[in-house]
Amino acid sequence: MVSFRAVSRLQGRVGEGEPFAAAFAGPGGASVFVVVEPAAPGSEEWCEEVLQLMGHSLERWSLSLTGGILRAMRDVHRLLQSWNAYGLRQRQIGFGASALAVRGEEAYLGQVGPALAWACTRGRLEELVPRLPEAAGPLGLCQDFYPAFTRLRLRPGDVLALLFTGATGLSAAQEAQMAMAADPDRALTLLVDAVGAHQNFAALIVKVGAGENP
Numbered sequence: 001m002v003s004f005r006a007v008s009r010l011q012g013r014v015g016e017g018e019p020f021a022a023a024f025a026g027p028g029g030a031s032v033f034v035v036v037e038p039a040a041p042g043s044e045e046w047c048e049e050v051l052q053l054m055g056h057s058l059e060r061w062s063l064s065l066t067g068g069i070l071r072a073m074r075d076v077h078r079l080l081q082s083w084n085a086y087g088l089r090q091r092q093i094g095f096g097a098s099a100l101a102v103r104g105e106e107a108y109l110g111q112v113g114p115a116l117a118w119a120c121t122r123g124r125l126e127e128l129v130p131r132l133p134e135a136a137g138p139l140g141l142c143q144d145f146y147p148a149f150t151r152l153r154l155r156p157g158d159v160l161a162l163l164f165t166g167a168t169g170l171s172a173a174q175e176a177q178m179a180m181a182a183d184p185d186r187a188l189t190l191l192v193d194a195v196g197a198h199q200n201f202a203a204l205i206v207k208v209g210a211g212e213n214p
Contacts, residue, residue, distance in 0.1 A: 002031060002102055005184045006204040007192055010044060014192055019047035020202030021162070024055040027068040030103035032058050035162040035202050037114050039094040039138035044200050046083075046093055050076055054099070065101040066149055069110035073097060073139060073147060080140025094141035098162040100206060105154050110147035112137040116168060118161040118177055121152060125177055129165075156209025157181065163191065163203035170194045180205055 006021040026032035034054055038044045054072040061068035084092045096114035111130040119126045130148035159180045172194035179187040184205040195201045
């Protein structure tokens with residue numbers, strides 16, 4: 001079982017989860033956690049629609065975890081491209097995305113930039129970003145894409161975080177990383193306080209073996 005906590009800051013106002021972070025039912029009983037990061041001015045206005053589309057797409061997919069993530073991101077990409085084709089050039093919409101699908105001990109993280117994740121597994125902390133050229137993104141603004149996938153084998157006590165790239169290089173990042181396992185709420189508070197200059201921000205922390213989602 002996994003538990004999660006999420007926080008979003010939209011234009012300086014802090015709340016839980018949406019509009020930038022959400023959890024969905026995924027393929028074969030999996031849980032899927034998603035963070036979408038606006039990649040162009042004004043894109044934040046469309047975050048809820050993007051998350052809803054990803055959730056709808058994931059719920060209709062019944063095969064592999066990676067296939068579900070890829071389909072959801074492609075659905076979003078096509079919709080954003082359609083909006084951009086008929087919108088003003090100065091009002092183009094684009095997003096980065098991190099999607100973590102967890103089923104039992106197996107997990108897959110799919111990322112299209114801009115995107116950032118931290119994985120604390122088996123006592124080792126790793127920063128995960130989409131390094132493949134085809135995963136540079138953003139969704140809706142790039143010509144084509146393919147997510148950068150990372151396979152993870154999970155065990156109780158492992159912790160993963162999906163968050164905006166604004167957390168990169170923060171002085172409080174190391175403290176938040178250390179707090180993730182013991183106190184996810186404190187880690188989220190540290191992150192939100194540390195990114196005070198950013199009007200928009202989100203972080204979602206997933207802990208393995210902590211029981212059902214509240």
